[in-house]
Amino acid sequence: MGPAFQRYWWRDGDSLLRVYAWAAMLLASLLNFLNHNQYPAWRAEVTLAALAMVALGLALGVVHRLAMPRLSFLFTALLAALAVDLNGDRLWLVPAAFGATLVVAFFADRAAVKLIAAAFTGVLVFQLAGLHGDRPDRPAFARKAAPDPAAGPPIVHLILDGYMGLGGMAADPAAFGALRDANTAFFRRHGFRLYGNAYSEHRNTTNSLPHILSFGQAAPATTPQRLQHSVPGPLAYFGLLRRASYKTYVLQTDYIDLCARQGVAGCSTYPRSDLATMDAVAMPTSAKAETILSSLASLAVLPTLLDSATLDVRSSLAGEAVPPLEQRAKLFPIASMAAMDRLTASLAGARRGEAYVAHLLLPHDPYLYDAACKVKPRSAWTFEEAEGDRVRRDADYAAQSRCLLTRLDAMLAVLAKSPDGRDAIVILHGDHGSRIVDIVPELGQPGEPSPRDYAMTYSTLFAVRGPGVAPGEDGSAAPVASLLGAFAAFGFAATPDPAGAADAERHVLLTDDRWTPRRKVPLPAFERPAL
Known part of the structure; x- marks a missing residue:
């Protein structure tokens, strides 16, 4: 040089x-x-x-x-x-x-x-x-076929990613006691049947979602690496909807494809980190x-x-x-909030014979919304399994969950004004818990996960509402897959029977570092909420 x-x-x-x-x-x-x-x-x-x-x-x-x-x-x-x-x-x-x-x-x-x-x-x-x-701006769905008016009332089925159940919240009342009270008040106000001790048997969406939507019959993932895109085989839940003459519309992420093999009437896929959704939020x-x-x-x-x-x-x-x-x-929560807005707009026209199934990455991390649904500074975003201040992550998860409740409230208000929305069947459940843990319940991890770690990981929401469903709360411990299967078996017209759905063993499946389930273990008892 x-x-x-x-x-x-x-x-x-x-x-x-x-x-x-x-x-x-x-x-x-x-x-x-x-x-x-x-x-x-x-x-x-x-x-x-x-x-x-x-x-x-x-x-x-x-x-x-x-x-x-x-x-x-x-x-x-x-x-x-x-x-x-x-x-x-x-x-x-x-x-x-x-x-x-x-x-x-x-x-x-x-x-x-x-x-x-x-x-x-x-x-x-x-x-x-x-x-x-x-x-x-486009609606979530373009209706391709007229619904069958002889079919049942509209079904709105929301799968909320990473939503902890009341049992998990009760396992750490200092962090989540107020959030538990807010959830209880919300579901009481809207006439839901709430199962406080529901849980998922899997900690990852790759396995939990097909498991739940097949009523516990789907084969577990066997991929040699962590999936970024999964296409499950035909799932029993969608077959049941077809036999009941429902036209099913799916709103999904690009993470797991619930449309390709399910025979749905319409499908809308949003990128899990949809960059364009940043345009609608206040960020520097x-x-x-x-x-x-x-x-x-x-x-x-x-x-x-x-x-x-x-x-x-x-x-x-x-x-x-x-x-x-x-x-x-x-950008999971921002992208999912935008998708949720599109779904809400579509529900304004919900009619008999239509079923809407949506997988929303909420209140999934990063925890970036405050309780008023404002985006926090980027340096203040927190993540579920990150090292550092767990107390801060707990508080941020609770704030984002409160934000979600306000958006659910708005969605239910729009649904109530739709042509057949007052009689709609609404199903809300998580796919797994919050996963804010000290030790991940996974094979090969150093140390032994605590009951709190299990509670945060597997406790998840399950709530239903509709004609024939008795409002109230049920503290029975039951897997979400079994509760959904029991509700579907009753034609979505009666309260799921926890006696038939409860898992006496309360077991969950631990995965290896490739997310393949390898071992069934008892789910440690964690504090149950007094109902």
Whole structure:
């Protein structure tokens, strides 16, 4: 590196080529990601994120130039690998791109960089042409078929992800006593039958949701890795609705597909971390830009590995645990609140013969809403199994759950005004508990989970309302899958029988670190609420 380069590197052709290649690749990757998520482009946070990508490209391009001539081919290969990593969804392509480019760049480094720069110039132009404006509001469902008026009253079935039951709340009254009282008052006011000691037999949605919707008959997951997308086989619950002449509409996340094999009349899928939903909430521009960049980086292997390798150092410097990249990218509650609003709008027209089944990632972490449903500063978001202050996480979970109750209240008010909504059957249940624990009830974990850990993990909500259902509270301990099965067996027209649904063993299933159930264990008794 000569004096001329030190003083005038920006005039050097190799420097400009490498800076441009990195900047074009990173900026094109960002725009590709935004277009895929239909994010409105003309926002300050998009400009801020784009500037951050250009600045990063400038820095990496300079480092790349400084590596000439001996090590430049390594950085060229890294440029190609990261390009594939940020824009592809096949893990094997990342090492393949690195290896192939490494060989080419070893013999023709400048030509390889020029090829990558030219390719991403084309991508950049294409993505700029496809930038989105404001995303139009659409109802959750487009009704494709008229309901059968001879069928039963409308069914609204809400599956709330991570909603702890009254039994779990009673296991830690200091943290959740007030939340338990708020839940009890809410369900009494709306005429529900509430099963305070209901529980899930699985701690992960991958297993719990098919288990519940098959009335306990679904085969457990056997995938060799933690699922990011699951498509369960035909589930008994949807078959029962079809036989009862219901037209079923499903609102689901992109995590588990409840439509593909269930023969439903309509399906609406929302991304679990739908970036575009940030546009409707009050968040600082910098927080939105950080979320955009974290979301993009979390989808790639190389940034995730770098984040994991430096997490302990950054936590030490910060003086507190820094959440990993995959957690910082989560927008589950914001995306689910937006989906819930769309569902509420659709329920204004609910009629006999229609069933609405919705899986909402609420009050799932991150805990970012206060009790008034305002989004807290991003630095104040907390996560269910993160290290650190559990008392703070408990309080944040309770606040987000209170927010959810206000939104449920609004939904039920809209349903009551629909054509047949006053006689609607409403089913509310969780898929598992809050999972705010000290030790995860999972095989291979150091230490022994406490009864509180089990209560937080497996205790979950189950409440039903409808013609023939006696309002009130029942403290019988029963699995959600059995309670739903008993209610369905009665044609949704009578109170589920806890004597028939109760599990005398009170057992749950522990998984290995791949979320595959391996061992059935008794569920430790935790304090039951006095009803």
